Amino acid sequence: MAAISNLAGCSHGGSSVNFGERRLTFRPTPALKTRISWPSKNPLAVGHLGKGHKNSGVRMALVDEKLARSGDLPKPSDILAFDLVQGALVKWSSVTDRSLPEPPTAVFLHGILGCRKNWGTFTRRLAQEFPTWQFLLVDLRCHGDSASIKKRGPHTVSSTALDVLKLVQQLRLTPRVLVGHSFGGKVALSMAEQAAKPLARPVRVWVLDATPGKVRPGGDGEDHPEELISVLSTLPQEISSKRDVVDVLVRKGFSKDVAQWVVTNLRPTGPLGSSQSTFSWVFDLKGISEMYRSYEETNLWKIVEDVPRGVHVNFLKAERSLHRWALEDLQRIHAAEELAAEEAAGVEMHVLEDAGHWVHADNPDGLFKILSSSFQ
Template sequence: MAAAARAPPPPRALSAEPRRGSPAAVGVSAPWPGARVRAARHREENFRSHCMLTSSNLNSRPLLCPPCNCAQMALADTRISYQPDVEKHTGVLAYELVQGNLVQWNSFMDKSIPDPPTAVLLHGILGSRKNWGSFAKRLAQEFPMWQFLLVDLRCHGDSASVKKRGPHNVASTALDVLKLVVQLRLTPRVLVGHSFGGKVALSMVEQAAKPLARPVRVWILDATPGKVRAGGDGEDHPAELIEFLRRMPTQVSSKQEVVDALVKGQFSVDVAQWVATNLRRSNPVGQQSSSSFSWTFDLNGISEMYKSYEDTNLWRIVENVPRGVHINFLKAERSLHRWALEDLQRIHTAEELAADEGGGVEMHVLEDAGHWVHADNPDGLFRILSSTFRIETTIRGIQD
């Protein structure tokens, strides 16, 4: 894929720890002791990509987001700054770049400094980049030479206001992310996708040899390459939830109104409270009277995306893994209905084939976890994923 004609300067980033000698910067409190997050200094040029994260509020606290209970950073004064000529940036998504404190972006001025290794973290349907916030900061603290790109996929979060042409499907969503990493001049070495995001990661590998590195390691968290088996064991079915939300008013008077409506509609309290975190106050800051809330996502687009998630079959990339690609599947122990015996047998067969062809396929099981793996057992997930960053660090000869 060709890069954009006018490539932007290095992206603005959030660092897991302040670097020595850097001026004090405004940040947010981190979800574990001793960690601090700050906004990096402005670059000499204005960042020409569509979305740029700025943050303030020293006393922000993590918010728990059911049912995944991920620690979402509450950026009270966060703004997404948009360039007025948005049609020139149709491939760009809202994002955060979480950097370890040893990451240097001087490679743009001094080519003798290698680009920092990058991992891309992708959320699932009705999620956002915030689902990965605290987990990414934990990774950045453990692996300070790495940086982690957190993306709001099309129709989700702050990317919902970026007008995208249809179809809204797995392939177009993957292409969005590929365009973003080109514009940010990043070369991802690790892709991590949860649920829908897992298929997006697989589609990225299928669509483009570049800008993906070789080797590249892909993690698909609690999703299979083919048939989607959701809504079993009494769980809320995503398609039914999306359609219910589409029938609700586009603006509501309070988040509790949405929670009450969902519970009355026989959805679980956890899911109802989680969905309500996707509401944003409609009135400008400071105008609290007659407040109303509206969705941060495009429900019509998300409905198409979920249908594509059910229909998309990517077994071909798993059963014919390109050289230099290592695909890891992670099955949540308690997510039984999402996995059929035929899926597990097919992945096991792919493991043997990939080993013979110079690629890799591997199956992992996360104990004591349901579908929301990064909330149900974050410590276990961290231990499993950490092996990838240690391996990649050794391959590149980086000393953490």
């Protein structure tokens, strides 16, 4: 398995930009990366500037005062944290000009213990290749910047999907593509199951290395998410050293790659530059534990075997992720392929070569080639 530390981390940095009374559309220069980040202490101070990237064609419009005056601005305590990555040819903004036609939008969802940054590099590449598209990256409940939002339980696949449906509705978006990795894949399926709107028709759903039903976590030599959550729950809320956490996880039998990825969820708590700074977790581990149990238990075979007209479900199996895929699952998906074709819908199975479960880190080029068919 390629180093999971290659995934974009979940730590957060940058400075806040307060737009005050002005109405602005921010188009970053090639040296800037922009994020729309919710929640914020000031609902108008939603921009953060980070380190530069080579993707000069990518830009982003920021939420601002006009939306607040319209009365349609959701409370920062209610809306999920997100990034909206736009291709260079996207002119649309739900804030500045609603007369322009909405550009095609894709939603990207992370897995358990991940965050929206996991998809940052990949979606910036998509925005370069497909400049008329925009890509919504979401921190799911209990994860990343959305962890501070006090979402009501139960914390399930279904409630997580409803969160994202509410978000796209609040942003006045009608996504044409949903992409979810692992837990996020089941969330994408649940979104398609729960709502005709605000989803487009046709809509393509990509479920990356997850099956619709029983979860088979871990095999010999594999990292077990449930065990990882259990070990993390024994650690203190404040951590003095990331290296100490990595060492503890490795001693408990987890791979160094996974251990290094997990500590990207640690955020400094002390003053910047302080040698005595400690770290705290940016996720709600109790809520995540409940979400993972729901992931194991949730059965979404019904929508796969009775796909609504206009919905196309794509499963992607990582070649080296053998334990997650039982022969019966593969046979059932192939049977659904034939049935869906007769009903003017679609189910497809894809295999990503040279990749383990962390598909966007192990083989990003192969994943890019497979997903690109949805954005032509």
